[in-house]
Amino acid sequence: LEMETYMHNAVANNELCLYYQPVMEVASGRLIGAEALMRWESPQLGFLPPNDFIPLAEDNGLINQFGEWAIREVCRQHKAWQQLGLGNLAIAVNLSSLQFNQASFIPMVAGIIKEFGGNPTFLTFELTESMIMADTDNILEKLNNLKDLGIKLALDDFGTGYSSLRYLNRFPLDTLKIDRSFVKGLPDNADAAAIVSAILAMAKALNLDTIAEGVETQQQKAFLQNTSCHAVQGFYFSKPIPVAEFHRYWEKQK
Ligand code: G
Ligand code: G
Ligand code: MN
Ligand code: NA
Numbered sequence: 265l266e267m268e269t270y271m272h273n274a275v276a277n278n279e280l281c282l283y284y285q286p287v288m289e290v291a292s293g294r295l296i297g298a299e300a301l302m303r304w305e306s307p308q309l310g311f312l313p314p315n316d317f318i319p320l321a322e323d324n325g326l327i328n329q330f331g332e333w334a335i336r337e338v339c340r341q342h343k344a345w346q347q348l349g350l351g352n353l354a355i356a357v358n359l360s361s362l363q364f365n366q367a368s369f370i371p372m373v374a375g376i377i378k379e380f381g382g383n384p385t386f387l388t389f390e391l392t393e394s395m396i397m398a399d400t401d402n403i404l405e406k407l408n409n410l411k412d413l414g415i416k417l418a419l420d421d422f423g424t425g426y427s428s429l430r431y432l433n434r435f436p437l438d439t440l441k442i443d444r445s446f447v448k449g450l451p452d453n454a455d456a457a458a459i460v461s462a463i464l465a466m467a468k469a470l471n472l473d474t475i476a477e478g479v480e481t482q483q484q485k486a487f488l489q490n491t492s493c494h495a496v497q498g499f500y501f502s503k504p505i506p507v508a509e510f511h512r513y514w515e516k517q518k
Contacts, residue, residue: 283504297354393425444478451487
């Protein structure tokens with residue numbers, strides 16, 4: 265397979281890059297963080313979004329290398345931003361379940377954190393419901409290991425999976441990311457409004473932070489403000505953008 269051949273050299277040839285989607289605090293309207301989203305700029309295949317190559321990387325195992333690259337890259341980027349005096353933004357990275365289930369995952373992460381001096385208070389890992397619902401007994405231990413390293417944990421696409429509500433308490437999660445399929449119906453769709461309100465009330469009761477994804481309109485933002493969602497991301501603010509563009513976005517809203 266042609267793509268597979270090129271994929272093996274993507275990290276070595278420095279062809280992967282991260283786009284950053286701004287995350288805004290609802291109450292203040294200020295930029296407080298970003299979600300890092302991988303792209304592959306292949307000289308042979310062109311510019312590829314993650315849905316075009318991550319499934320294959322999960323099949324052939326290269327996701328481990330790609331995922332390790334992404335974690336190191338956000339640590340490097342955060343350090344560069346601090347050295348530029350740009351302040352301390354929270355940065356989230358997506359994990360794939362294959363990567364998370366590797367025996368070497370925790371030592372790999374610990375090694376990167378150590379490379380960058382420890383205490384990564386800026387760093388969040390985004391997990392999916394299926395990852396923490398998997399039938400393996402060391403998941404809690406792994407999540408605790410990540411927390412011990414100082415990493416925050418967010419549950420991505422919340423509401424679309426099969427998570428039992430007791431997992432929200434049992435696992436050391438920090439943040440729920442409300443899936444954009446619910447946000448899409450706001451504010452007029454009564455079911456969407458009820459579901460989002462219920463998730464926000466539950467998150468508050470369980471002391472979990474909340475980020476709503478896929479916010480595209482002022483009306484959606486207003487609904488989330490009225491229901492005390494903590495943070496939002498979506499095309500209304502910005503799509504995921506390259507670092508240079510992200511710098512301009514950051515400067516502009518200061
Ligand atoms: O950026 P975009 O919205 O096209 O991302 C599409 C999907 O790809 C999302 O579900 C996102 O979680 C996933 N994705 C993006 N970057 C990464 C990454 O670095 N690692 C993994 N495992 N998934 C990613
Ligand atoms: O699964 P995950 O939440 O990581 O997916 C992030 C994906 O959502 C990326 O592909 C990103 O481009 C996309 N995305 C981000 N904001 C919006 C939005 O406001 N509307 C839509 N339709 N997609 C969005
Ligand atoms: Mn995500
Ligand atoms: Na999501």
